[in-house]
Amino acid sequence: MTLQIFDTMQRRKVPFESRRSGEVAMYVCGPTVYDVPHLGHGRTALTYDMIRRYLGWSGLVVTMASNVTDIDDKIIRRAEIENRTESDVADEFTIAYDKQMSRLEILPADSRPHATQFIEGMIDVIGQLLKNDAAYELEGKGIYFSVQNDTSYGQLAGRSLGQLLEDAGSRVGVDKSKKSPLDFALWKSAKPGEPSWETPWGRGRPGWHTECVAMSLSALGEGFDIHGGGDDLTFPHHQNELAQVNALGRPFARHWIHSSMVNVSGEKMSKSLGNFTNLEEAIDIAGPRALRLLALQTHYRKAMEMGRDSLMAASEAVKRLDSFGRRMAQAGVTISDAEIDEVSKKSFISAMDDDFSTPSAVDTAFRLMRQANAALDDENIADASKIASSCVSIFAVLGISIDTVARIEQEDSDVEIEAMMKRRFEARSEKNFAVADQIRDELLQMGITVEDTPNGAVWFKA
Numbered sequence: 273m274t275l276q277i278f279d280t281m282q283r284r285k286v287p288f289e290s291r292r293s294g295e296v297a298m299y300v301c302g303p304t305v306y307d308v309p310h311l312g313h314g315r316t317a318l319t320y321d322m323i324r325r326y327l328g329w330s331g332l333v334v335t336m337a338s339n340v341t342d343i344d345d346k347i348i349r350r351a352e353i354e355n356r357t358e359s360d361v362a363d364e365f366t367i368a369y370d371k372q373m374s375r376l377e378i379l380p381a382d383s384r385p386h387a388t389q390f391i392e393g394m395i396d397v398i399g400q401l402l403k404n405d406a407a408y409e410l411e412g413k414g415i416y417f418s419v420q421n422d423t424s425y426g427q428l429a430g431r432s433l434g435q436l437l438e439d440a441g442s443r444v445g446v447d448k449s450k451k452s453p454l455d456f457a458l459w460k461s462a463k464p465g466e467p468s469w470e471t472p473w474g475r476g477r478p479g480w481h482t483e484c485v486a487m488s489l490s491a492l493g494e495g496f497d498i499h500g501g502g503d504d505l506t507f508p509h510h511q512n513e514l515a516q517v518n519a520l521g522r523p524f525a526r527h528w529i530h531s532s533m534v535n536v537s538g539e540k541m542s543k544s545l546g547n548f549t550n551l552e553e554a555i556d557i558a559g560p561r562a563l564r565l566l567a568l569q570t571h572y573r574k575a576m577e578m579g580r581d582s583l584m585a586a587s588e589a590v591k592r593l594d595s596f597g598r599r600m601a602q603a604g605v606t607i608s609d610a611e612i613d614e615v616s617k618k619s620f621i622s623a624m625d626d627d628f629s630t631p632s633a634v635d636t637a638f639r640l641m642r643q644a645n646a647a648l649d650d651e652n653i654a655d656a657s658k659i660a661s662s663c664v665s666i667f668a669v670l671g672i673s674i675d676t677v678a679r680i681e682q683e684d685s686d687v688e689i690e691a692m693m694k695r696r697f698e699a700r701s702e703k704n705f706a707v708a709d710q711i712r713d714e715l716l717q718m719g720i721t722v723e724d725t726p727n728g729a730v731w732f733k734a
């Protein structure tokens with residue numbers, strides 16, 4: 273089976289066909305940096321990181337571009353409230369975002385355009401849209417895209433133009449000066465005190481939907497393979513990106529992928545609901561690998577349920593994986609993290625090629641863990657080694673490393689020995705030599721020799 277992906281545009285699973293054989297170019301909409309990253313950022317990043325890792329593992333050369341929106345209404349508002357510059361706000365939250373991404377071991381994008389560094393490209397796009405009569409100027413407001421000539425407008429959102437117009441028309445606060453309520457700003461005229469750039473149609477700043485058009489085409493070229501993001505971006509953001517590129521007459525993304533949301537304790541995660549838990553807190557609670565595991569255990573197009581219980585369960589599962597890895601290592605089982613036996617590989621690939629069915633891939637890997645444990649119980653080292661390697665390798669492809677070094681168990685036992693040494697010292701201080709001798713004998717049975725020196729007692733392994 274070849275890779276099938278659910279293409280939002282076609283609303284069904286389709287065979288993945290890349291622009292150039294053996295290569296994949298993907299663009300994923302990145303954060304608007306006005307606040308600390310939330311759980312949704314984590315989930316989106318983990319989804320596309322999984323896709324990227326899997327495609328890379330299957331032998332494709334993946335180029336990934338992901339932007340940073342560093343100029344936006346919310347950044348401007350925060351800068352104003354906190355009496356700082358917009359770039360200061362954007363820098364702070366870009367660093368905060370990167371910090372959590374690095375904890376989650378998200379592979380850095382090959383290209384990471386910042387909106388404010390691409391203004392020229394955006395001015396080009398808008399200039400061409402004006403020339404093609406796809407955009408118009410509203411005095412004092414800026415340049416707007418006119419959706420009326422785009423007969424396919426709404427297709428990505430799965431809505432007809434009529435339906436969208438009805439929704440938009442009934443909304444309060446619609447700007448009546450626009451030709452259509454669906455028209456959107458490509459360029460916003462400068463307001464006093466806001467950052468602005470010079471253009472042939474006056475000073476101002478770009479609209480979000482134009483930013484991603486200019487940045488994605490510049491980073492990856494026309495007809496790149498995958499355009500992705502959270503499913504809250506499908507409409508209007510991605511639809512509006514597409515409308516512009518259609519009006520430019522240029523080929524855009526071949527496939528559209530959207531990842532679902534995060535529900536916190538059963539409620540849709542959203543800042544406006546006030547149940548906001550940020551990404552850093554979740555990673556602090558459960559650890560980065562548990563968060564990744566939890567994300568993998570839910571299909572990327574399904575809402576991810578996240579609460580303290582599910583985080584703790586994932587954290588326990590990661591601990592089980594580590595103690596499995598250490599148990600194997602201590603028993604002298606050799607584990608490779610790049611060897612999957614043929615049968616497991618087949619089942620892993622068939623899960624992943626079915627629109628990245630990670631829950632099923634993770635099940636396969638956990639089954640292998642149980643089988644390897646059983647093989648070791650039977651003292652079948654050769655089988656244990658083969659099966660454990662497949663398990664660890666599958667988790668490695670999915671971005672979860674497992675501790676396969678005996679060292680940590682060692683440290684645990686050292687802690688125990690130190691505790692016994694302390695009790696022996698206390699017993700001797702109280703001249704309770706019988707207890708002290710008993711502890712020494714217990715240690716001896718554990719293979720630990722105790723020696724009393726002028727500087728206190730020391731221990732070593734026999």
Ligand SMILES: [Zn+2]
Binds near residue numbers: 484
């Ligand atoms: Zn975007």
